Each structure stands twice: as C-alpha cells, then as structure tokens.
Amino acid sequence: MYLFSFLLLGRLTLKAIPSDTITRGGALLVLLAPLGLAALLTYKKKWKWLYKNWLTTLDPKKIGVMYIILASVMLVRAGVDALMMRLQQATSAGASNGFLSANHFQQVFSAHGTIMIFFVAMGLMFGLINLVVPLQIGSRDVAFPFLNSVSFWLYTAGLIIVNLSLVLGTFSIAGWLAYPPLSELKYSPGVGVDYWIWSLQIAGIGSLLSGINFIVTILKMRVKGMNLMKMPVFTWSVLGALSLVIFAFPILTATLLLLTLDRNLGTHFFTAGGGGNAMMYVNLIWAWGHPEVYILILPAFGVFSEVVATFSRKALFGYKTMVWAIWAIVLLSFTVWLHHFFTMGAGANVNAFFGIMTMIIAIPTGVKIFNWIFTMYKGRISFATPMLWFMGFVVLFTIGGVAGVIMAIPAADFQLHNSLFLVAHFHTMIVSGVLFGYFAGFTYWFPKIFGFKLNERLGKYAFWCWLVGFILAFVPLYILGMMGATRRLNHYPSGLGYQPLFIVAGIGAGIIALGVAFQVLQIGYSIYKRKEYKDTTGDPWNARTLEWSIPSPAPFYNFAKRMEVSTKDAFWEMKQRKSLDQGEYEDILVPKNSPIGMLIGFTSLAFGFAFVWHIWWLSGLSLIALISIVIYRLSQDNIESFISKDKLRKLDISRKAEG
Amino acid sequence: MSKVSFIQEEMAQRNEKAVIGFWIYLMTDCVLFASLFATYAVLHKNTYGGPGSKDIFNLPYVLVETLILLTSSFSAGIATYSAYLYKKAQTVIFLIITIVLGLTFLIMELSEFSHLIRIGDSFRRSGFLSSYFALVGTHGMHILFGLIALSVLVCQIMIKGLNRNVLRRINLISMFWHFLDVVWIFIFTIVYLMGVIK
Numbered sequence: 001m002y003l004f005s006f007l008l009l010g011r012l013t014l015k016a017i018p019s020d021t022i023t024r025g026g027a028l029l030v031l032l033a034p035l036g037l038a039a040l041l042t043y044k045k046k047w048k049w050l051y052k053n054w055l056t057t058l059d060p061k062k063i064g065v066m067y068i069i070l071a072s073v074m075l076v077r078a079g080v081d082a083l084m085m086r087l088q089q090a091t092s093a094g095a096s097n098g099f100l101s102a103n104h105f106q107q108v109f110s111a112h113g114t115i116m117i118f119f120v121a122m123g124l125m126f127g128l129i130n131l132v133v134p135l136q137i138g139s140r141d142v143a144f145p146f147l148n149s150v151s152f153w154l155y156t157a158g159l160i161i162v163n164l165s166l167v168l169g170t171f172s173i174a175g176w177l178a179y180p181p182l183s184e185l186k187y188s189p190g191v192g193v194d195y196w197i198w199s200l201q202i203a204g205i206g207s208l209l210s211g212i213n214f215i216v217t218i219l220k221m222r223v224k225g226m227n228l229m230k231m232p233v234f235t236w237s238v239l240g241a242l243s244l245v246i247f248a249f250p251i252l253t254a255t256l257l258l259l260t261l262d263r264n265l266g267t268h269f270f271t272a273g274g275g276g277n278a279m280m281y282v283n284l285i286w287a288w289g290h291p292e293v294y295i296l297i298l299p300a301f302g303v304f305s306e307v308v309a310t311f312s313r314k315a316l317f318g319y320k321t322m323v324w325a326i327w328a329i330v331l332l333s334f335t336v337w338l339h340h341f342f343t344m345g346a347g348a349n350v351n352a353f354f355g356i357m358t359m360i361i362a363i364p365t366g367v368k369i370f371n372w373i374f375t376m377y378k379g380r381i382s383f384a385t386p387m388l389w390f391m392g393f394v395v396l397f398t399i400g401g402v403a404g405v406i407m408a409i410p411a412a413d414f415q416l417h418n419s420l421f422l423v424a425h426f427h428t429m430i431v432s433g434v435l436f437g438y439f440a441g442f443t444y445w446f447p448k449i450f451g452f453k454l455n456e457r458l459g460k461y462a463f464w465c466w467l468v469g470f471i472l473a474f475v476p477l478y479i480l481g482m483m484g485a486t487r488r489l490n491h492y493p494s495g496l497g498y499q500p501l502f503i504v505a506g507i508g509a510g511i512i513a514l515g516v517a518f519q520v521l522q523i524g525y526s527i528y529k530r531k532e533y534k535d536t537t538g539d540p541w542n543a544r545t546l547e548w549s550i551p552s553p554a555p556f557y558n559f560a561k562r563m564e565v566s567t568k569d570a571f572w573e574m575k576q577r578k579s580l581d582q583g584e585y586e587d588i589l590v591p592k593n594s595p596i597g598m599l600i601g602f603t604s605l606a607f608g609f610a611f612v613w614h615i616w617w618l619s620g621l622s623l624i625a626l627i628s629i630v631i632y633r634l635s636q637d638n639i640e641s642f643i644s645k646d647k648l649r650k651l652d653i654s655r656k657a658e659g
Numbered sequence: 660m661s662k663v664s665f666i667q668e669e670m671a672q673r674n675e676k677a678v679i680g681f682w683i684y685l686m687t688d689c690v691l692f693a694s695l696f697a698t699y700a701v702l703h704k705n706t707y708g709g710p711g712s713k714d715i716f717n718l719p720y721v722l723v724e725t726l727i728l729l730t731s732s733f734s735a736g737i738a739t740y741s742a743y744l745y746k747k748a749q750t751v752i753f754l755i756i757t758i759v760l761g762l763t764f765l766i767m768e769l770s771e772f773s774h775l776i777r778i779g780d781s782f783r784r785s786g787f788l789s790s791y792f793a794l795v796g797t798h799g800m801h802i803l804f805g806l807i808a809l810s811v812l813v814c815q816i817m818i819k820g821l822n823r824n825v826l827r828r829i830n831l832i833s834m835f836w837h838f839l840d841v842v843w844i845f846i847f848t849i850v851y852l853m854g855v856i857k
Contacts, residue, residue, distance in 0.1 A: 216683065
C-alpha cells in the first residue's frame, strides 16, 4: 500500500494539507481566487474570449498586460505576508508570543522576499518592457513573438508553484536566497526548499529567454534612422538591464541546479561535510543576486527619465551621460557582490576592494539623480501622478543610497550586517526605486494600452499613502537596526525598547496597505468612467517618444506606416515640424495565436511540481511531453498571417476615424 | 513589392535575428559553464579522503573521446556546407555521421561515469567528485539535447526538404555543436590535462 502510494504520489500524502487555522485560511484564499474567477468566466460565457484573445496571444502588448495583472495580484499576496510580519513583530515582545509560530514566521518572510522580487518586481518589469519597448523603437513586434509567450507562461508556472506551497505542504524557511547548509536536505528535509528551487528555476529560465528576445528586438528592430544614440532612455535602460539578465541568470540556473543535486542525489557542493563549501553558494547566488537588483532598478530609472522629461516639457538633461551612467552601472554591478557578506572573512584587502567598488557605483547613480533634477530645472513642471512618484523616489532613493554607502564601509558593515538597518536600506531602494518607478510607468503608459487615463485624484491619494506609510514603516527600522535589532526576529525581550518602534512600523505598513486599496479603487473607478477619461488624441501627456504618435489604445499592428526618424525624442520633433503623418503603408506579417506557449508553461509546472513531491513518473512524463511539444512547434509551418498594405490602410483609416 | 519578394525579405531578416539570438543564447550557456568551472576550481582539492584527479583520470581514453567529438564537429561543418549547396542526400549522410559520433562520445562518457560509480568514486564521495560529475555531466546533457535536435533535423530534411526554416536550423544546431566542442576543449584541458599533470 505504502509502496503503491509512493510510486503514484511520491511523498505527497494527506498530511500535506495544512492543519493550522492561519495556513488553512491562506490555502482557502489561494484556491478560492482562481475558482471564483473560473465560475465568473463560466457564468459570463467568457472562456472562449479569454482563450482566443488572451491565453493564446502572441501580441507583446497583451502579454505585458497579463504580466502586470499577475504581478499586481502577487503584490497583494506578498503584501499580506508583510502585514503579518509587521503584526507579529509589533505584538511579540516579552511574555506575548504573537500570533505566528516561529516556523510559520520563517515561511512568511521567505515567501514575502521570494514573491516580491521574482513575481512582483520582475513581473512588473517584464510587463512594462513588453508594453513599451516595441512601441518606443517603432517596431511592430518583438524579435521572437512565440518565445515571448513561452517566457510569460514559464513565469506563470513559477508563480503557481510558489503559491501551491500554501495549499500543499509548506514553504521554505531558509529566507529568500535559501543559504545552505540550512537549505540542505539535512536541515530542511521537507518540500519547502524544493518549492523555492523549482519556482525560481522555471521563472528564471523564462526571464533568461525574455532577455535574449528583447535584446535582439532592440538591436535589430528599430525604426529606420533611430541609431543607438537616438534611442529613448527607457529602451537604453532596458538594454542595460537585459544585458545583465543574460549574464546573471545563467549563474542562478547553475546554482539552483547544484542545490537540487545536493538535495536529491546526495552530492557535496554546499554541504557542511563531505568536502562541500557553503560559502561558494553564497558567492554564486550573489554573483547573480547583485546584478539582479540592478536588473530591477535600471528599467525604473528609464521610466523616470521618460516621465521627468515629459512632465517638465524639456528634453532630458544630459542624454549621453545618462546612457554612459547606465553602462557604468551594468559593468560595476558585477564587481560588488561580496559586499553582501563582508563578514565571510575574506580578508581586509578583498573587503576593501569590494567596499570601494560599491562606493564607486554611487557615482553613476548620482549622475542620474542630478540629470533628472537638472531636467526639472526651469522646466514647466506639471504635477501629474507619475511625476509625484518620481519626486517621492528622488528623496527616498537618495536617503536609501546614502545608507548603502555607509554599509559599503566594511568596518561599519560588520556592525550593521543582518540588522534591520540593512532591511530598511534595501526596502528603501526597492520600494522607492523599483515599485515607485513601475507605478509611475504604469500610470504613464496606461492610456496607450487601454485607451483611457487613470483617475488623477485617487492616484494622488495612493501616492501620499505610499509615501507617508513608507516613511513610517521604514525609518523605525533604521533606528531599530542601530539599536541592534537583527532581521527576521519573531520574538524579542520587552526590556530592549523595540516595541514602540515596531508598532510605528506596523502603522506605516497599514498606511501602505491603504495606498494599495486606493490603487485598486483608482483602476476600478477609471474603468467605470472610461468613456469620460478616453484618450482621443493618442498623446495625452504631450510626450516625446514614438509610442505616442499612434492612436490609443495601440492597434495590434502598432504602426500602420513605415516611418523614418532623424533625431532623438522623434515624436516631439515631428510635432514641432508639424510632419506627423509621414511614411508609407506596407505589407506586414502578423504571428498567429498559439496555445503552445501555455502548454509549455503547464508541462513545466507539472515537471516542477512532480520534482518537488518526488512523483518521478510524472516528472519523466512531463519532460518527454515538453520535448515533444517543442519539436511539434518547430515542425509547424504557416505560423503567420499576411496583411496586405491595402487592408492595413483600411484598418488604419477606420481606427483614426474612431479616435 | 510582390507578396513573394516581401516574404523573402522578411525571412532574410528573420534569419539574421535568429542567428544573433542564438549567439546570445550560446553566451548565456557559456556563463552557465563558467559557473560550473568556477565550482570545479573551488572544490577540486576537496577530496575528503577520496581519490584526487590524478587517481581516476585515464588520459588516453579521454583523448579518444576528444578526437571523436572533434571529428563530429567537422562532419557537422560539412553537413552545413552541403546544405547550403542544396545537396540533400549529402547533408543527411553527414548529419547521421555526426549523430553516430556524438552518440559514441556520449556512450564513452557514460561508461566512464559508470566505471567510477562502480568502484565507489561516485558524485557522493566528495566535493571534488560532485563538481567533476556536474561539469562533465552538464556537457553530456547538452550533447544529449544536441543529438535529439540533430535527429529531429534529419527527419525534417527527409520530410520537408531543405527549405528556409530547415536551413536556418542546420546553421543554428551546427553552431551549438561547435560550441559544445569548444567547451569540451576547456574541460579536456582544465579538468583532465591539468588534473593529471599536477
């Protein structure tokens, strides 16, 4: 009986279903949300619509929208994790133990970090890249449209795996980077770390493929006349970030592979005994991890560059230095990984080298900050929501950056390592840099994709909640870190005086949650009022780059005519010269929809899930299925439909008549 | 522009994009191997009381493996060349030669692995052996996937002939095959040669 069950289901038994109330509640939510959605779709008879228009689409704009929807859901999911941690730490002093067990608390912070980085920040980033980059460079599509859909579905598969851990079994307790030896089989025998590994491995391969895809898109598919030094800065920043992706993500793939081997085949890469070396894992994971944070931040810098120029009605100050600053950051980001573990004991000289390199990286970042401020100088600034996110970012990011330079001093870092000071620092960088950046970009490009603007008033409420909430939530953590509070505390003695500060931080987190509520409300209300907020011009912000030269929402073929540009800020130039309607119609090929990207995603999901639970027949089967599906796709001919220039002209004219 | 010539132009551009994309992919694979090489460099002294590199490598055997792989790369090159001359039969023959040589290489590698495991020097023995198996095994996995791809390609040539898509794939897969050759040269030098000399 036991053997039969093992062959069929591996280590998956009824015990995997959570037993305590809080986890059950979470599991129920994770199950109910998709079930409710499915019920709604069935009720509205929308399945066919969903399948034809969204699930099988190869249009980067739609794929981008799907990325952003999933990432937003994950923002709420991992945001609830954050609120749970804040509540636990605010209440768990002295005699009170809070409402979470130590083990559960560990799972919560591991899930929070993992999901926020891989499925919120990365999802928002790839979403925006999909929406904007082809439009900005005047291209009709990405270089490999089918591969783009595969990337998206691999991201989705990883996302489902990480959330399945709430329903079946437990999640990793080893933090968002799963340092060994804690993440080794000996100390984490359950499925948690395996969930973490496979979720990241699958999503990571998706990111890698996306990186290749968009680099080729940017290098080969720019509109005629747009040489590299005429590209919009957002596109430049994406090129920089994705160059980091292609050099950093293979390291993650290799590292996760080695950890998988350690856990499943009994090898000794990172084990405490047997000739393994745990610090090698830490080096490898940060050789990926440090570039990763620049992967997230660079496109956000790009968004800010577009936003600040548009809303100051001026060309970006120091375009060339901006580009060079991006590439300086790209190069330097591979030379600083050791600052995450100065305490390893590599010696004074090694630490000094990495400390100095870390301080140097503040220089190109400072160049960018000053460029943005000089762009605002003497500009005619309009305080629209994207601009508010930008200004909140400049203040917070500078504070967080200075905290970072403090920690770049190895001697200081020995005191601050693993303290809440560090936690406050990187949250300042990632929340104010990455999240504010993508929120700004989302508000800014929303009309181009959906055809109507977002409500400004609710957007401003959301911004102020985020800003005030952020300061209240994280300034106490800087102070707590100085007082000696380490990260990941689920309990502390009451005599230390931590509790009042933790309570303030908890209130701040609550205000951020209010900000998220305003964002949800903003989107809902704007959809309700979409006729009133309709963007009839295609250029609602009086912007500067090519994506605004076409009607909103952008048609599936993006650009009806083959254009030619001669300057940077090409659309602005066209408006100045009043030469808007240039170019000729031409024949185009449009890729046909394909469900195979989705199939690849779900077979990968089955493979990962089977590997987590040791259901070997299923992992073998899904691997064979995966290879067969790829071969099938490669044997398909006739994967595109042809649109003649006459048809395109008709489509274009009717679109413009509508607008 | 007629529809035909338009599609031809499109396809030429597609070819160019595919080649650049594939080059970038190969560079990412390079980084993957670099990580495994780094791991080997860190762990190769961690023998944990087990055998070191001097004790287990059989250099003449590995040299034969190497020569077989290099020859397969040569035949892959001839296959590509024949494909561009639209000589279908010749292309298929040389691709099959490549597959046979690649398979021989893989079988030799696997028998070396199974020999080591049989005498108790498996990947579980020490950090050194773990990193050795991971590095060489990952290369072997790539060879396996290359063999699958080459077999599919042979079927496609037989069924569809040397059309544009097939030609592009021959080009890409032979790039992949040469790349694996280059990686193997590094493995041969760093793992085997330097392992025995020191």
